[in-house]
Amino acid sequence: RMNQGLNILIVDDDRRMTRTLGDILTMSGHNVTESSSGPDALEKASGFAFDCVLTDIKMPEMDGVELHRRLRDIQPGLPVLLMTAYAADELIRQGLTDGAAGVFDKPLDINHLLDFLNSLVKSRTVVIVDDDPSFCQTLDDILVLRGFKVSQISDPHVLDMEIITSGAQMILLDMKLNGFSGLDILKNIRVQYPTLPVIIVTAHRQEMSDSIQAALEINAYACLYKPLEIPNLLQLLSKVQLENLRSLLKQH
Numbered sequence: 748r749m750n751q752g753l754n755i756l757i758v759d760d761d762r763r764m765t766r767t768l769g770d771i772l773t774m775s776g777h778n779v780t781e782s783s784s785g786p787d788a789l790e791k792a793s794g795f796a797f798d799c800v801l802t803d804i805k806m807p808e809m810d811g812v813e814l815h816r817r818l819r820d821i822q823p824g825l826p827v828l829l830m831t832a833y834a835a836d837e838l839i840r841q842g843l844t845d846g847a848a849g850v851f852d853k854p855l856d857i858n859h860l861l862d863f864l865n866s867l868v869k870s871r872t873v874v875i876v877d878d879d880p881s882f883c884q885t886l887d888d889i890l891v892l893r894g895f896k897v898s899q900i901s902d903p904h905v906l907d908m909e910i911i912t913s914g915a916q917m918i919l920l921d922m923k924l925n926g927f928s929g930l931d932i933l934k935n936i937r938v939q940y941p942t943l944p945v946i947i948v949t950a951h952r953q954e955m956s957d958s959i960q961a962a963l964e965i966n967a968y969a970c971l972y973k974p975l976e977i978p979n980l981l982q983l984l985s986k987v988q989l990e991n992l993r994s995l996l997k998q999h
Contacts, residue, residue, distance in 0.1 A: 752777035753798035753864055758788040758814065759830070760806045768801070768855070775861055785809025785817075793821050798894055799867055801851075801860075804831045804838050812842040819846070824893065824985030826867060826992055830855065846989055849996040866995045870916050870988060872896045876932065877921040877948070882973075886919070889977060895984070908935055912943065917968070917987045919980075922949040922958055930958045937965050944968040944987045948975065 755777050757765045765781040772779050780797070782788040785808055788800070800818060804811040815827045829842045832853040839850050851860060873895050875883050883899040890897050900911060911918065911932075918936070922929035933945055947962050949955045950973035959970050969983055 753868060754778045754780070754796070755864070756780050756782060756788060756791060756797045756800045756802075758782045758785065758800065758802040758806070758811070760784060760803065764803070771857060772861075772864075775864075777864065785811075785814040788814055789817055789821065792818055792825075796822065796892075796894055797825060798871075799864065800825060800827045801830060802827060804829050804836065804842065805833070810838060812838050812845065812847075815842060815847050816845060822893075823981055824988060826988070828863075846985075848989060848992040863992075863995060867992065869914065870991045870995070872898070872914050872916050873919060873984065874898050874900065874911055874915040874917075875919045876900045876911060876924070876929075877919070878902070878925040879921075886975075886980075890984075893981065908939065912936060912940055915943065916991055917944040917946065917984060919946050919948055922947055922955050922962070923951060928958070930962050933962050933965060933967060941966070944990075946971060946980075946983060946987075948973060950974075 752775070755772055757768055757779060759765045760783050762783055765783065769779040769781050780791055782791055785806060788802065802811040802814055811829050818825055818827060826848040829839065829847050829850045830853055831839060831850060843850065871894060873890055875886055875897060877883050878901055880901045883901050887897045887899055920929050920933060929947060933947070936943060936945060945967050947959065947967045947970045949959065949970070952972055963970065968987065971980060
């Protein structure tokens with residue numbers, strides 16, 4: 748789904764607002780679903796995997812912050828953007844603390860929003876570097892279902908930095924690759940990309956402990972042990988994604 752639009756859910760009790768915004772986003776190539784209340788939005792989200800939710804904060808039945816909390820249970824890591832006509836509001840602070848990706852003030856700056864959505868299309872690319880093809884495929888299946896784009900590198904002999912890092916927003920890197928050291932690969936990545944999030948993975952906790960320590964010292968994002976606990980991995984990826992999205996929002 749490289750250049751396709753996003754599936755976006757717009758939630759606002761002002762139907763003119765959802766219609767206008769929906770028209771603009773549809774013309775920009777996105778697929779839009781409109782909803783006029785929190786409960787209705789939850790129902791729509793439980794039957795369909797959205798890429799992003801834009802929700803008004805102040806709504807009668809359920810405010811946008813509460814909606815975001817409930818959405819997290821249905822689709823952990825789903826980026827939620829809050830829209831508000833009120834500048835300094837306790838609800839906004841709470842929404843950001845709870846992990847909303849950002850806040851857009853009304854009237855919306857449409858160019859800013861469209862830029863952000865384009866970045867979001869790119870921000871979900873995970874590269875898995877592991878010499879166990881079945882591990883790669885299992886993870887691939889799990890992540891694709893949750894809206895990530897995945898590329899697998901299971902032959903460490905083709906460890907071209909360009910291939911590994913091209914478009915990657917995060918990398919899952921096995922520490923022991925068929926005669927190659929994951930630590931050496933991480934060092935190479937760090938030369939060009941000092942801050943690219945790299946999560947290291949290993950089945951050899953004791954034997955690799957020195958390498959793991961060295962990897963964390965050069966800014967490995969985290970270390971996970973095999974067999975992977977998928978909820979932990981998804982939580983980490985969501986955290987990385989949220990950090991990426993927030994830094995994108997700051998650039999505007």
